[in-house]
Amino acid sequence: MDHLMEKTIEKKVLFQGQVITLRLDKVRLPNGKEASREVVTHPGAACVVPLTDQGEVILVRQWRHPLERLSLEIPAGKLSVGEDPLLCAQRELAEETGFQAMEWHHLFSYYASPGFCNEKIHIYKAYHLIPSEARPDEDEFIESLTMPLDEALEKIQSGEIFDGKTITALIEVARQK
Amino acid sequence: MDHLMEKTIEKKVLFQGQVITLRLDKVRLPNGKEASREVVTHPGAACVVPLTDQGEVILVRQWRHPLERLSLEIPAGKLSVGEDPLLCAQRELAEETGFQAMEWHHLFSYYASPGFCNEKIHIYKAYHLIPSEARPDEDEFIESLTMPLDEALEKIQSGEIFDGKTITALIEVARQK
Numbered sequence: 001m002d003h004l005m006e007k008t009i010e011k012k013v014l015f016q017g018q019v020i021t022l023r024l025d026k027v028r029l030p031n032g033k034e035a036s037r038e039v040v041t042h043p044g045a046a047c048v049v050p051l052t053d054q055g056e057v058i059l060v061r062q063w064r065h066p067l068e069r070l071s072l073e074i075p076a077g078k079l080s081v082g083e084d085p086l087l088c089a090q091r092e093l094a095e096e097t098g099f100q101a102m103e104w105h106h107l108f109s110y111y112a113s114p115g116f117c118n119e120k121i122h123i124y125k126a127y128h129l130i131p132s133e134a135r136p137d138e139d140e141f142i143e144s145l146t147m148p149l150d151e152a153l154e155k156i157q158s159g160e161i162f163d164g165k166t167i168t169a170l171i172e173v174a175r176q177k
Numbered sequence: 178m179d180h181l182m183e184k185t186i187e188k189k190v191l192f193q194g195q196v197i198t199l200r201l202d203k204v205r206l207p208n209g210k211e212a213s214r215e216v217v218t219h220p221g222a223a224c225v226v227p228l229t230d231q232g233e234v235i236l237v238r239q240w241r242h243p244l245e246r247l248s249l250e251i252p253a254g255k256l257s258v259g260e261d262p263l264l265c266a267q268r269e270l271a272e273e274t275g276f277q278a279m280e281w282h283h284l285f286s287y288y289a290s291p292g293f294c295n296e297k298i299h300i301y302k303a304y305h306l307i308p309s310e311a312r313p314d315e316d317e318f319i320e321s322l323t324m325p326l327d328e329a330l331e332k333i334q335s336g337e338i339f340d341g342k343t344i345t346a347l348i349e350v351a352r353q354k
Contacts, residue, residue: 004247004318006240014192015199017215019293022192022199027242030318037242038194040217042293063183064291065204065214070181071291078292108333110341113289113296114241114248115255116196116219121341141181141207156285164287164298168345175352 003030006037019043019078042119046088047076049125049169050101057149057170058129059161060096062142072155073163074170075144076121085109085122094132097144101126107172112164123169149174180207183214196220196255219296223265224253226302226346227278234326234347235306237273239319249332250340251347252321253298262286262299271309274321278303284349289341300346326351 006027015022023039050058057074064071077092079085086104094100107123136142152170155161161170183204192199200216227235234251241248254269256262263281271277284300313319329347332338338347 004238004240004320006242008242008245017201018213019215020217024194025242029316031316033316035316036195038196039243040197040199040294041243042290045292061181063181064288065183065185065202066216066218066293066295067288067291068185071288073291108336108344110339110344111241111244111248112341113219113294114244114250114340115222116243117217117290117294118243119290139206139208139210139212143181159285162287163291164289164341164345167285167287168341168348171345171349171352175348 005030006035009034038116040117040119042117043081044079044085044120044122045076045165046079046085046092046122046124047074047165047169048089048093048101049074049123049173050093050097050099050129051125051127051149051173052129052146055149056146057152058097058099058144058146059152059166060142060144062140071163072161073166076165086124089122089124089126093126095136095140096142098132099129100132102128102130107169110168121165123165123172125169125173182207183212186211215293217294217296219294220258221256221262221297221299222253222342223256223262223269223299223301224251224342224346225266225270225278226251226300226350227270227274227276227306228302228304228326228350229306229323232326233323234329235274235276235321235323236329236343237319237321239317248340249338250343253342263301266299266301270303272313272317273319275309276306277309279305279307284346287345298342300342300349302346302350
């Protein structure tokens with residue numbers, strides 16, 4: 001595969017934020033030319049499709065500043081450094097919905113946008129929900145709502161659900177049924 | 178929904194690249210506090226699941242510098258400013274695989290990572306492929322390969338396919354069958 005590989009010549013950090021880091025790297029292309037590459041690094045995220053015993057799904061509504069609009073999504077959160085993605089998904093489910101789940105399955109993990117970013121997203125589904133002691137973050141403003149899976153799938157088609165991880169997770173759960 | 182909304186106080190551009198722009202914004206939270214928001218803006222992308230008359234899918238293998246590894250993906254490309262996503266998907270299919278398609282369907286469009294980025298990805302599927310005059314970009318190193326859809330789905334489960342748009346598009350095509 002050498003005819004496809006780029007060789008990294010330089011990695012230069014331009015910005016180190018609370019969430020992301022921006023780098024401007026230099027690479028050597030397979031044809032010998034140099035090229036620059038803008039790279040965003042991100043700690044990764046975990047998310048979960050919480051399914052009730054009635055086959056409904058619990059979603060959360062929250063403000064997404066990059067889009068300056070509200071978004072309807074599955075519960076999710078950023079990974080802390082070195083955190084197990086499953087523990088992260090379990091924590092976010094409790095914080096965002098007030099439920100914990102007795103049964104968890106990993107669906108898959110993927111890179112959201114590998115052209116410029118290394119963010120890896122881990123997707124789970126969870127069954128047998130029981131109330132948890134919800135501990136929402138003080139500065140996180142979220143409301144949860146429950147709906148049949150079919151209604152959520154319709155909201156993908158209508159465009160009301162437009163978050164990538166939510167769409168991917170819901171259609172995979174629908175495909176497995 | 179006012180109890181969930183953030184009010185944008187300031188948008189400050191920190192870096193303007195060839196592909197992405199980095200901003201550090203200030204917002205007013207629903208509880209009146211100020212918070213900072215790291216935002217990456219991206220022109221968006223279009224991609225396509227090209228299906229042969231035998232029900233196979235054409236994928237492309239390319240180097241992804243942010244991961245420093247090769248990735249197996251559906252044909253895709255960044256939008257030019259103001260570009261119609263369908264025309265972008267058609268151009269990328271021809272450039273990356275040497276095929277054009279007679280029939281196109283839009284599956285859905287989604288935001289890849291709305292927590293920090295406004296990148297919108299438009300997904301199509303395309304049938305009735307015929308050879309096109311391939312015009313690959315001079316500095317783009319890509320090879321295409323064709324496989325049964327089921328084989329591609331297995332590569333999602335095994336982790337060999339790990340690109341978000343590719344996973345989302347392939348499982349949606351599988352679900353529609």
